Amino acid sequence: SSTPPSTNTTIIDIHTHTYPPSYIDLLASRTTVPYIHRPSDGSDPRLIILSSDDDPSKPLHQRGRPIDKSYSSWAEKLSFMKTHSVSISVVSLANPWLDILPPTTALTTAQHINNDLNASCATQNAKNDPSARLYAFASLPLSATPDEIVSEIHRLPSLPNIKGIILGTTGLGAGLDDPNMDPLWAALESNSTMIFLHPHYGLPESAFGGAETIARSGHVLPLALGFPLETTIAVTRMYLSGVFDRFPRLRMLLAHSGGTLPFLAGRIQSCVEHERDFTSNGGHKQGPRREIWDVLRTNIWLDAVIYSKAGLKSAIEAAGPEGAGRLMFGTDHPFFPRVDGKEKDGEEDGGKWPSVTSNLEAIGGVGVGEEEVRGIFGGNAARVLGIEI
Ligand code: URA
Ligand code: ZN
Incomplete structure (x- = not known):
């Protein structure tokens, strides 16, 4: 029941x-x-x-x-x-989202779609029973130049029905741990924009035994496992590259209750602490300065779609x-x-x-x-x- x-x-x-x-x-x-x-x-x-x-x-x-x-x-x-x-x-x-747009038209298309979403919410909210209300997360023109993307981030607060952005895991093409993402993180942090992180690309087909094995169970492997692992990997890469150290006030809402991040956080933290490359005796790389647990309780919110x-x-x-x-x-x-x-x-x-x-x-x-x-x-x-x- x-x-x-x-x-x-x-x-x-x-x-x-x-x-x-x-x-x-x-x-x-x-x-x-x-x-x-x-x-x-x-x-x-x-x-x-x-x-x-x-x-x-x-x-x-x-x-x-x-x-x-x-x-x-x-x-x-x-x-x-x-x-x-x-x-x-x-x-x-x-x-x-807008990951597939040609670079030259990406910014204008994003502005158009974000304006359209904001206006559609306003129109629906004006004409419907007040017991049903709509807001939206905007999308970024990720194939545009970093300056253009940042300009769209700074424009969004002027759209009253936009409550944050939805973001995939590829960033500018090299993932969310790409240092070229820093201007975007800086703009998102300065506006306190909620970033709804959502999967799309899954895992390589080889992880599941190839296309034929996947086809035997349709969407089950890509959606039940590929999606949550993609999210887990993306946010863990951000964490390892120090994004949350450099931008300690970032706000992220993770799809599907964080993929598998809540379940694996202890293992992630333990592996970081045991990584010789990060330790002082012989270590030569900068590991993350904050614990993953601290990030989970300050930077991350989770949906309940699990x-x-x-x-x-x-x-x-x-x-x-x-x-x-x-x-x-x-x-x-x-x-x-x-x-x-x-x-x-x-x-x-x-x-x-x-x-x-x-x-x-x-x-x-x-x-x-x-x-x-x-x-x-x-x-x-x-x-x-x-x-x-
Ligand atoms: N399948 C998708 O492609 N996207 C979702 O958000 C859920 C299922
Ligand atoms: Zn979804």
């Missing part, structure tokens, strides 16, 4: 995606990953965004996943929110003294829809998505106090992102 939060709990969904129509058109104009294939027989277009989606043994109309209007329609987003009693959504562009009490407990424990106070509810809509197609009211379960109810149940049963549960559902996001409830 599902455990809906009590009726006086405000639910804020900080992990929920959209592809604006202009972005869908961009994907449909491409023929290499990421792209959208529109079958000539009029059936639902196919979203082929992960490299493992582009399985050459399948015809185009069977690759990837069907993409319906839930990927770009505000009405669908609001209807999903209503079904699951979500009052406020902070929407973000879905992967791979679908089990075991994962949530690890996240709460790793978050330090604030514990559950650093977790925030999310749904990952429109990914992980019902597979039985029953989304209409009148179904026994009200058309709810098991991907959402499993997270609601895990949070409700995780064993923290009622106030803390309410914090995870919405209070923490309101406080940390500056959203009035």
